[in-house]
Amino acid sequence: MNLPVSTSATGFWAAAVMIACVVLCSTVGEVLTAAAMKSIGDLDDIRAHSGLKGAIRAVVTCPLFFAGVGFLAIAFFSLLFALNHLNLSLVAPASASLTLVTNAIAGKIFLKENVDRRRWTAAVLVCIGVYFLAH
Amino acid sequence: MILGLVALCAPLGDTCLSRGMTTLPAISLAHPSTLIAAVFTPWIALGIALLIGFFASYLTALSWADLTFVLPATAFGNVIVALFARFWLHEAISWQRWLGVVLITVGVGFVAHGPSLTERPQSNGSAPETANLQAPSVEETLEPAMEKEQVL
Numbered sequence: 001m002n003l004p005v006s007t008s009a010t011g012f013w014a015a016a017v018m019i020a021c022v023v024l025c026s027t028v029g030e031v032l033t034a035a036a037m038k039s040i041g042d043l044d045d046i047r048a049h050s051g052l053k054g055a056i057r058a059v060v061t062c063p064l065f066f067a068g069v070g071f072l073a074i075a076f077f078s079l080l081f082a083l084n085h086l087n088l089s090l091v092a093p094a095s096a097s098l099t100l101v102t103n104a105i106a107g108k109i110f111l112k113e114n115v116d117r118r119r120w121t122a123a124v125l126v127c128i129g130v131y132f133l134a135h
Numbered sequence: 136m137i138l139g140l141v142a143l144c145a146p147l148g149d150t151c152l153s154r155g156m157t158t159l160p161a162i163s164l165a166h167p168s169t170l171i172a173a174v175f176t177p178w179i180a181l182g183i184a185l186l187i188g189f190f191a192s193y194l195t196a197l198s199w200a201d202l203t204f205v206l207p208a209t210a211f212g213n214v215i216v217a218l219f220a221r222f223w224l225h226e227a228i229s230w231q232r233w234l235g236v237v238l239i240t241v242g243v244g245f246v247a248h249g250p251s252l253t254e255r256p257q258s259n260g261s262a263p264e265t266a267n268l269q270a271p272s273v274e275e276t277l278e279p280a281m282e283k284e285q286v287l
Contacts, residue, residue: 033194034202043198059194076186080152080170080179084162088153092146096213100206107203114253115203122207122246129238132231133213 015090018082022095025075027102031110032068038111039064097127137192138205142212144189150216151182200251207246214239 047055082091104123108115155178196205220226
């Protein structure tokens, strides 16, 4: 893979690939993390019963959590790489708004969440809003 | 409060990362170790500290709410940053940005008025795959969003 190194020389497809990597890794990481946190249970309740150490132990002993963090770490370094080549005003809103939509789809498919008309509307409105906010 | 922390820390952390990364020379895939070295520069380190705060709040929110509830709700951070820029830094905000602020606010209002957690069947063989990952007592602790938020 041989991407351009200067912002001005970064082409459309190179920018699209960089943003797609951030969005894909971020979505996988967030879905895995959400599944992990649901499997652990309410952290406020755990903290009330077992203290902060108990809550931390519950999180760090969940393998699914580390799988999610692994993908989020890849997404983070992809973001750093993209920020080095592209402007924040492009990368942040593009990745944030696209991640909202991909997460809504992934949440419905993999987490079996009830993504009703209200949540779809919210996701689309926020997605468009983030786009306008960046321009 | 938890959702507010998520909303504030994420954009502030991203801004610090951007400031840190743009001051560095261009990084090539041929030298990935330079990305690791970038982590220890001051702006990047501050950005990472803010993002750690964001992540702790985010995990807490995900433990009692759906992913598809938490993400749109925390997008309100973009609005907070825009309002800071207008009334604190006295930056000019174009009508497109105000439109963005209104759309995000309406979107957050939409999702915030609904339930934060998908109701699951209590115990049967058709439970979704993710429910199988839950500890035995988890389903008993599931609470509707509004009740949880009132407590917070």
